[in-house]
Amino acid sequence: MAVRAAIQLLAAAAASLLAWSAAAEPGVTAKAITFGQSVCLSGPNQRLGIDYHSGVLAAFRERNANGGVHGRQLGLIALDDGYEPEQAAANAERFVADNDVLAVIGGVGTPTAARIAPVLRTAGIPFVGHVTGADFLHDAARFPNVVNLRASYFDEVQVLVEHLVAERGFKRLGIIYQDDAFGRSVMRSYLAALAEYDIPLLAKTTYSRNTHAVHASLFSLTKADLEAILLVGPYAANAEITNLAHSLGHDYNLANLSFSLSYELRRRVEAPSDRIFVTEVVPSPNDPDSALAASYRRAVEAHAEPEATLNEVSLEGYLLGRYIASTLERIDGAVTRSAFMAQAMPAEPVLIDDWTVAFAPGSNAGSAYVRLTHLGPDGAADSDEGGR
Secondary structure, X not given: OHHHHHHHHHHHHHHHHHHHHHHOOOOEOOOEEEEEEEEOOOXXXXXXXXXXXXXXXXXXXXXXXXXXXXXXXXXXXXXXXXXXXXXXXXXXXXXHHHOOOOOEEOOEOHHHHHHHHHHHHHHOOOEEOOEOOOHHHHOOOOOOOEEEOOOOHHHHHHHHHHXXXXXXXXXXXXXXXXXXXXXXXXXXXXXXXXXXXXXXXXXXXXXXXXXXXXXXXXXXXXXXXXXXXEEEOOHHHHHHHHHHHHHOOOOOEEEEOHHHOHXXXXXXXXXXXXXXXXXXXXXXXXXXXXXXXHHHHHHHHHHOOOOOOOOHHHHHHHHHHHHHHHHHHOOOOOOOHHHHHHHHOOOOOEEEOOEEEOXXXXXXXXXXXXXXXXXXXXXXXXXXXXXX
């Protein structure tokens, strides 16, 4: 009888374990919570993905070294998409098919987001912290599974246009943009921002994604007698255009979005100047007054890969990793995708050290912070739009 009872107890325990496994949320076990990431780890703009991934890992490793979240370690499955929409879509389909992640986090780029977001929406998988300010991802009704932690491109564009037009008095503006979802989204933002000043774009031209063949785009603007050019592309293309303009003797003011990576532009541009502007959507990683930046520096020193460097994109990744952990902490009960989404955009502001993430009612954007920098010797500009 004792043997039979023991067998029955073992069978009941096994059945309970199987039932728990069947009911467990994807990506969640008793010891770990796993997230997915589709990001550019190769290609001409790989620094975007490598640095963002590095920042997320630093935050996860920091948290895991302190026991994880409610006893669970944070894991990350990163897939390379090369900043190519087709591969990004394939990666999203893989996460859906394997169903082994709680959420997909930390991607890079508008064209990749345009392919990933609908796939994850259909599957009911949260999509958090993509490096883009594209307008379509800020449509909470269309994408209820999306959580944005950075300012929109319209927020960035408003700061650049205000500086060029209102503060510097420029009226002759042109634009060179990447001919895809990214470029077109920012183009719409520029047109809307310039309309507030009743100023048209006098010239525009485009180039293809993931190419260095961008010289023709500048040549086609030379007859327009421009004072400033709005560059809408990643760092590799924008640096090529900037260097060509300098070699031809042009003294344009050149405006770049945060996606262009100020640290990569500074490294690649042959003649850095205070006429080359770049927006940023997080504090400087070396800001002595930022508690978030101080935590980030400690985490990189203790937990990042040996080759990791301090920069804004890595800091943005660290902020994302910290916010993911904070969201999990707020879940009371089973960790499920629906519970995660219920806490990912709370009604009350969330503090990550001294950094505030706050969602207005009906909005899926947690930040509108933009600061303006330039590539001159001191790197500072006059605008710090923390609440824009």
